[in-house]
Amino acid sequence: MKPPLRIAVLECDTPLDQTRHKYGGYGGVFKALLEAGAIALNDPRLSSLPHHGLELTNFDVVNAEQYPSLDDIDAILLTGSRQNAFDNHPWIVKLVEFTRKVLEEQERVRVIGVCFGHQIVGRALGMKVDRSYAGWEISVTPMELTDRGMEIFKVDGKTMSLHQMHRDIILEYPDDVEKLGSSPRCFVQGMYKKNKVIAVQGHPEFNQDIVTELLNSRHHVGVFDDIMFKDGMDRVGKNHDGVVVSQAFLRFLLDD
Template sequence: MPKPPLRIAILECDTPLPKTKEIYGGYGGVFENLLKRGAQALDDPSLNPEAGFQVTKYQVVDDPSNYPSLDDIDAILITGSKHDSFADNPWTNTLVAFVEKVLADGRVRTIGVCYGHQIVARALGMKVGRNDDGWEAAVTNVELSAKGKELFGKDTLAIHQMHRDIAYTYPKSVQLLGSSPVCSVQGMYEPRRLITVQGHPEFNHEIMTEILDTRHSTGIFNDEAYDKYIKSAGLPHDGVAVAAAFLRFLLED
């Protein structure tokens, strides 16, 4: 079991939009904020919400050599991204190879979120690509498996989504955490090795609204889709419960 302070390397696979960037600096900052709130909710005396982490951030899109040494970390967290998880280009292929290395390490643990979830699936040899059922966005209810209910402490999970790519399936070595009508693989788990979610526990109303507004103005979402998603952008969600589950995973014996 890793001992606090947990050394978490956040692999930033995208840059936030301007308002979010001004507040948090980058997606690493968004996740650092989420993990602190998750630690507060976890209320574990061994994990101080302020001093229980040593978070380092690596922007891997523009610098494919920008990765940590596995000797210096206890876990990686792979963020979401506007990029395609199935792309065949140098930086994506380098990311997949690094995640394969981490998964084979046996000590360093892996957390994947949205794009990061898909990258983990790809590193495990699973097919990822466009979803024939289209977009899933804003706060969505995920039906949890028995393991998902155990890990998240919920019967169903309300979580922000922003994706039209999916992992089509999952390996037999991992446990499925949940599904939705639009996406059958909403999360994966293997004790002391990996945990992933297709949704965005780190998003809030403001972050989601900025993304929806931008994708509406650029024509990615038409008026009908925008109106549908903006109505659920501010609904209550379980992002902090997911963060607490991430931390319990990191502390597993």
């Protein structure tokens, strides 16, 4: 794919106050992530262009049900959400159908999914999404990579860590994707299909401040009990590989 990379960010939720004040929305959070990835990647195809070769546009698919014209973009990026990807709210059904259309009918437009977005991609590919019997997976968490996962993310070891914030999972991998990794609480941590889709269950776009705000909010309203909250807070400042995943997203878009 030739830069600039025209990426439509499908915003599937609104951040909490502190994060919204800093970034404006999840489109802003992903802008920061992808720019950091472009700088770290240092690919001349991107670094020689204004704005790191990135052209991001944001679409509110929840309230406004806005979607891009596929003729005007190179990729869609589906964000996380507090909602359940297996629900049948009209906006979620519409999102699944749009994603399925891109996956099945488009040879050119590529798909990136993150957390809820990852699950929507799985649902669009015909997989069941449901609650994990193991419960919540939160804060910085290691995952075990497959050999293909090590190649895609370009890491030397068998593990990689990302922020997690979910209790829903794709129950099994679709047949026609490559498996990238797993964790004890989530078998389907990442999937890949060349020139078509890359999706991860974790949150490469999250950082310590964003996750701390989420942990505090969900502890305050009783979603997380004291033990779970403390466990998450103990790990929230650990190193994570968000920028590594961002670079993989960009390589996925740049590959011919």
